[in-house]
Amino acid sequence: MARRAGHLAAEVLGMIGAGHQAQFQLRSAAASGRFTRVLGWNPHPEMLARLGETAAELGLPFEAVELDRLGAEADVIISITSARFSGAILRSGPANSRPPGRPRRDRMRGKSSRSVS
Numbered sequence: 001m002a003r004r005a006g007h008l009a010a011e012v013l014g015m016i017g018a019g020h021q022a023q024f025q026l027r028s029a030a031a032s033g034r035f036t037r038v039l040g041w042n043p044h045p046e047m048l049a050r051l052g053e054t055a056a057e058l059g060l061p062f063e064a065v066e067l068d069r070l071g072a073e074a075d076v077i078i079s080i081t082s083a084r085f086s087g088a089i090l091r092s093g094p095a096n097s098r099p100p101g102r103p104r105r106d107r108m109r110g111k112s113s114r115s116v117s
Contacts, residue, residue: 011036013060014074016067017081018042018051025078026051030058037061039070043081 013035015022029035038055040048040062048064055062070077 010034010075012073012075013038014070014077015040015051016042016070016077016079018044018047019080022051022078022080023054025080026054027058029076029078030055030060035060035076037063039063039065039074041065041067041070 011034013026013029015026015038018040026038038051038060040051040055041064042048042051045064052062052064065073
């Protein structure tokens with residue numbers, strides 16, 4: 001992840017999920033050196049404090065936000081949660097330049113899907 005994120009013009013990292021694995025994902029993404037702040041959302045907001053502490057250790061400002069704001073402001077989103085949420089949070093733009101109606105390709109399974117769940 002960090003190697004790929006380093007090639008993007010990305011400054012705002014969005015983290016969906018705040019469990020144990022999220023700390024490792026944040027550290028990996030931060031290693032790219034491109035992010036200037038972190039936005040976080042979790043279905044259990046009280047868990048975001050730990051993610052905020054990790055961001056602070058990395059010298060990155062952290063803000064707990066609502067999911068729709070995270071989707072609107074984040075340049076890169078890492079989702080580490082089993083919680084269900086609507087893919088509608090994702091904004092359209094150059095990174096989401098698939099033609100309308102064309103499903104995204106799930107590289108892990110070789111299947112296509114029409115929504116994020």
